[in-house]
Amino acid sequence: MQKLIREFSRLPSLGEKSATRLAYYLVNNHRELALSLATALRDAAEHVKLCKQCYYLSEDDLCVICRNPGRDSSILCVVEKPADLMAIERVGEYRGLYHVLHGLWAPLRGQGPESMKLAELVARVKTGAVREVIVATGSTVEGDATALYVARLLGEMGVKSSRLAQGMPKGGELEYADEVTLSRAFSGRTVLG
């Protein structure tokens, strides 16, 4: 039990108190859920990897979005993390492809451009198949800094980029934005360069 509580406490935003409650909930009263959860976790940890093209989560080399012939491969939407991509997909209006950075440019936290999948984005754009890039990082200081940095890189390559409209609350994390807000942010994009 102590080990389980300790492992739960290592999860983001789960203090020792919640970890303890969760551990007892599963082991004392919901043993079946505990077992199916364990199986699901193992399956995901063993089989889910990153898509070779966009770095979204996938069980195959290419994710379901990159494999979909109905998507427009000339438009890329750049997001910070998989949860942001999922939020945009829930709105169901965007028909292009994605590029997941897996990080933001955060010099104050010692995270430089090399800490995200930026070189991979540049390489992808260099193939010439991409016509437009939408930078959909959250409206935080780091999200803004990343958007400007990405736009400058793309501008040097002659690719136009835009940023989601700032309709989202300042400091807003994309993954928590509701669908109407996200949809509006998409249609009211601002050109970066």
Ligand SMILES: [Zn+2]
């Ligand atoms: Zn993909």
